[in-house]
Amino acid sequence: MIHYTHPSRILVALDCIIFGFDGEEIKLLLIKRNFEPEKGKWSLMGGFLNETEDLEVASQRILYELTGLTNNYLEQLQTFGSVSRDPVERTISVVYYALVNIEQQDVTTIKAHNAYWISLKNKPELIFDHDAMVEQALRQLRYKAALHAIGFELLPEKFTIPQLQKLYEAIYNTKLDRRNFSRKIISTDLLVSTGEKDTNSATKKGQLYKLNAEKYQRYLTDYVSFFPELTLL
Amino acid sequence: MIHYTHPSRILVALDCIIFGFDGEEIKLLLIKRNFEPEKGKWSLMGGFLNETEDLEVASQRILYELTGLTNNYLEQLQTFGSVSRDPVERTISVVYYALVNIEQQDVTTIKAHNAYWISLKNKPELIFDHDAMVEQALRQLRYKAALHAIGFELLPEKFTIPQLQKLYEAIYNTKLDRRNFSRKIISTDLLVSTGEKDTNSATKKGQLYKLNAEKYQRYLTDYVSFFPELTLL
DNA sequence: TCAAAAGTGTTTAAGATACACCCATGA
């Protein structure tokens, strides 16, 4: 194989910010490291890129190793490349963020990695530049969820409109008007009524909806605003 | 220095999509390669990341080498990492896009690199995955310029509102209503009248404005919509 | 029967859109 003459081959890591939603709060899947470096501290799930592995494939592998999940929402965020970001060796890190249904993961692999779901509000300090990664991922989540229908990735297959509203309130750390929210969601035609009712609710049982898969695919790339105050000037 | 045991150190390239605006069309600064590999074909400006160089610094260096420009709008787009994207050797490429004022660059260095401003409509086929990079950069430019006040980076310091409108029409390949556009821009309070008139115009000379620097800084991070049809459902 | 959450309708205000007229300039 021919090679470039440029000498500087660099270690390429991947780190993954994994978001979940428990019905009340946005949570992060974080690892309490029982390995070096920085053993005992908190970090994101990560790994190295192999020579013969696509970047996309590597990110899916890393998510799978920790959660047992495939086919999740997984999007590249940004690459972090300060010279001094990893004290062990010059390493650049390609960062992905994932949205997962918190009820679907494989508890065994999570335990094996010493990982825990931590709510954003209680996030401990993380190693290296992982705090900056999380901050940027949250910004991207807010940005994207305001314009695209990605929030559903954090919910179970069937959900009520009030549940969806709680999700958006958690993402934006705000309160929304129930009536306006409901009307707006209905008007997108993104939801299909299942006819079933939410059995968990303690009081009046809400109607369970699922996604209109076709419309949903369109809204992943097209603009929609699920966040009322974002009428953009 | 301690090293990780992981063996796969990989060549890290940077590629840069450079957008300009000539008053009528969005243009790309492309290189007709007089060097290997793919000599004779068109490509983006690129280079390799050095072992002791921050990623951000490297992207600025590459932009400077080609255009002689510093302090431009330069933002990381995404990292491309297919195994087979570069036939010479496994290389991942961190892609940046830059917005430059087409009148300010250093013609000498551009000539030295055998680079030319090509309008988007006449873009030739590029090497490797550079076409996909350009496509994504354009999508990002459209996305971002609809919400943030970044378009100004493509204009000279002083400009008329009709010039600004032409820019947005070029970015979105559409026609906008002159009266509504003007009102919307004025209402943002982003422009400051200079009192001067555009001397280039053949007919009625338009008022020259410049940016309200303070407001501008805010709008780089905050949302603004300069694109009327983007009321997002 | 009462508290808590779900569901729906109305009114108002703001913003987007469409459209018409006048002004300045140089050929």
Next chain:
DNA sequence: TCATGGGTGTATCTTAAACACTTTTGA
């Protein structure tokens, strides 16, 4: 003086925002 492009005003329609009442459920 006329064609071209710049500047401003107004009416209408759509959408967001604020707000009140009724229904369902289990304790």
